[in-house]
Amino acid sequence: MLNSTLRDIQRPGAFALKNVILKTPSGIKLNITDSVTSFNLYSSIYTPFVTGSIIFSDSNNLSEFLPLMGEETLTYQLYTPGYDIIDDINTENFSMKVTRIVNLNVSEFVQQFLLEFASSEFKRNNRVRSISPLRGTHSDMVSQILKSDIKTAKNIAIEPTQENFKLVSPNIPPISMIQKIAQRSTSSKFNETGYFFYEDFFNTFHFRTFASMVNQIPGVVRQPTIRYHVQPEVNTDLDVQMTRVKTFELKRAYDHTDNTRSGMYASKLIVHDTDAKSYKEYDFRYDTFFNKSYHTDMKKSKNNKIAYDGVVDEYGNKLYDFSSSKVCAVVDGGDRVYNEGNNYPYKAPNLQTTIQQRISREQSLNNIVLSLTVHGLTALNLGQVIEFVHPKISTDSDHNNRSKLYSGRYVITKLRHSISIGGTSIHETLIECVKDSLSNSISSNNTITQNIQRSKGTTKI
Numbered sequence: 001m002l003n004s005t006l007r008d009i010q011r012p013g014a015f016a017l018k019n020v021i022l023k024t025p026s027g028i029k030l031n032i033t034d035s036v037t038s039f040n041l042y043s044s045i046y047t048p049f050v051t052g053s054i055i056f057s058d059s060n061n062l063s064e065f066l067p068l069m070g071e072e073t074l075t076y077q078l079y080t081p082g083y084d085i086i087d088d089i090n091t092e093n094f095s096m097k098v099t100r101i102v103n104l105n106v107s108e109f110v111q112q113f114l115l116e117f118a119s120s121e122f123k124r125n126n127r128v129r130s131i132s133p134l135r136g137t138h139s140d141m142v143s144q145i146l147k148s149d150i151k152t153a154k155n156i157a158i159e160p161t162q163e164n165f166k167l168v169s170p171n172i173p174p175i176s177m178i179q180k181i182a183q184r185s186t187s188s189k190f191n192e193t194g195y196f197f198y199e200d201f202f203n204t205f206h207f208r209t210f211a212s213m214v215n216q217i218p219g220v221v222r223q224p225t226i227r228y229h230v231q232p233e234v235n236t237d238l239d240v241q242m243t244r245v246k247t248f249e250l251k252r253a254y255d256h257t258d259n260t261r262s263g264m265y266a267s268k269l270i271v272h273d274t275d276a277k278s279y280k281e282y283d284f285r286y287d288t289f290f291n292k293s294y295h296t297d298m299k300k301s302k303n304n305k306i307a308y309d310g311v312v313d314e315y316g317n318k319l320y321d322f323s324s325s326k327v328c329a330v331v332d333g334g335d336r337v338y339n340e341g342n343n344y345p346y347k348a349p350n351l352q353t354t355i356q357q358r359i360s361r362e363q364s365l366n367n368i369v370l371s372l373t374v375h376g377l378t379a380l381n382l383g384q385v386i387e388f389v390h391p392k393i394s395t396d397s398d399h400n401n402r403s404k405l406y407s408g409r410y411v412i413t414k415l416r417h418s419i420s421i422g423g424t425s426i427h428e429t430l431i432e433c434v435k436d437s438l439s440n441s442i443s444s445n446n447t448i449t450q451n452i453q454r455s456k457g458t459t460k461i
Contacts, residue, residue, distance in 0.1 A: 008082055012241045012375035015419060015427035018077045019092070020054070022115075025071045032056045037112070039419040041078070041089070044432075045196045045206075045382050046413070048175045049122040052096070059110045072098040074117050078417065080378045080427070082238075087379035089201045089417075094154055097123045119199060121150050130169040130177040137161045138185040142178050142197070142207045149174035155204040159195070159212050161185045178207070184354050187211065190218060192293055194358040200382050201415070210361060210436070211294035213383040213411050221298060224387035224409060225380070228372060242375050246428070250390065250406055251369040254306075263326030264363035265307060265319040267356050270329045284356035285320040286364075293361075295437035296385070296409045304438040306367045328355055364436045370410055376417060376427025384412045386433060408439030 020033040038055040073095040079088040100116040130149045134141040138161040146152050169177045182195035190211035197207050216222055228245050269282040290305050303309050330351050390406040410433035419427045
């Protein structure tokens with residue numbers, strides 16, 4: 001454990017980057033900590049591995065002495081002073097693999113190198129194929145692939161899935177097989193589909209649903225890890241400064257056409273039963289699914305869906321009535337249960353629940369995306385719930401005038417730690433987070449009308 005006096009934070013953006021060790025395949029170790037000028041780490045719930053880049057200066061012709069060939073490993077320790085040691089990003093026991101080297105010529109006497117790197121499991125995934133027969137629950141299969149094919153020694157956090165299945169991999173990379181499994185899995189804890197598979201900065205692989213990110217257990221929501229605000233930087237209290245957002249952008253991308261065509265609002269699934277020589281149709285409605293699933297803001301008694309809930313045509317239809325806007329067709333061998341040995345049943349995945357719900361959930365996460373640039377903080381992690389006080393867009397200069405719809409709970413989906421060294425060294429964390437429901441119900445037309453100021457026949461909104 002580091003000396004506690006070295007961990008006291010002095011200013012927002014402070015950081016400690018230590019023990020940056022570059023190791024060649026031949027075993028030569030080089031401490032390049034003092035030569036680093038830029039350091040970036042990236043992780044996302046949509047990508048399976050942690051990746052990053054580093055720029056360091058070289059005035060000793062190391063590229064030829066070592067030499068640098070692309071099979072090097074990199075270890076480092078990054079932390080925010082003043083925070084618990086469990087929030088350190090430390091790869092001492094789980095080295096990263098260099099994936100790309102770029103020579104950046106600076107002068108006649110000094111050159112710089114850009115090294116791109118990724119988790120060691122990334123390279124193994126590119127080199128092997130998943131071919132072993134798989135049996136058990138989908139969560140059991142994911143664990144087996146990670147341990148047997150990827151051979152990871154990292155922590156594995158898996159949300160249990162339902163029922164038992166049998167699968168044979170079609171000779172594809174192990175992570176591609178996991179991603180196929182994620183598309184057809186249903187949580188035994190939340191009874192919800194749409195799993196995410198990703199690695200975080202703390203050497204852990206996750207296989208989980210969005211429901212598990214917003215709820216500890218069914219009915220018990222997760223409390224925000226941190227509450228961010230946009231108050232002016234006048235308060236010298238470090239805790240207040242660390243929760244101040246430097247810049248933000250709310251991407252309210254209500255792409256109605258994309259939402260409709262993708263099947264977020266409604267869809268039809270045609271399942272062809274090859275055994276019974278018949279087919280069945282299943283209609284999906286977003287409003288029905290929304291009311292029984294888990295969201296960033298659980299207010300089922302109110303209209304807080306991210307979709308217009310009224311009539312959209314002259315025939316009295318709502319968005320959810322047009323199931324033909326997205327049609328999926330699949331082939332199924334029938335809803336049959338098989339037994340093997342000691343009454344160990346295997347069952348075909350329930351296609352009529354997994355496909356349409358997953359499509360709707362994934363698309364709903366593209367509608368309200370918030371990007372934040374904050375003072376560097378290694379304690380943040382993917383899947384955490386944070387709270388953001390979004391200011392109301394108006395001429396009112398009162399920063400306490402918050403947006404009722406877009407303030408509130410968000411789930412972190414992407415993180416980037418960006419460090420610049422030289423001059424005033426600084427650490428920034430870039431957060432991308434989403435909400436799949438509004439913080440408050442949508443105002444009625446009467447309420448909106450009351451908020452419009454009218455002056456001399458001119459309407460000011």
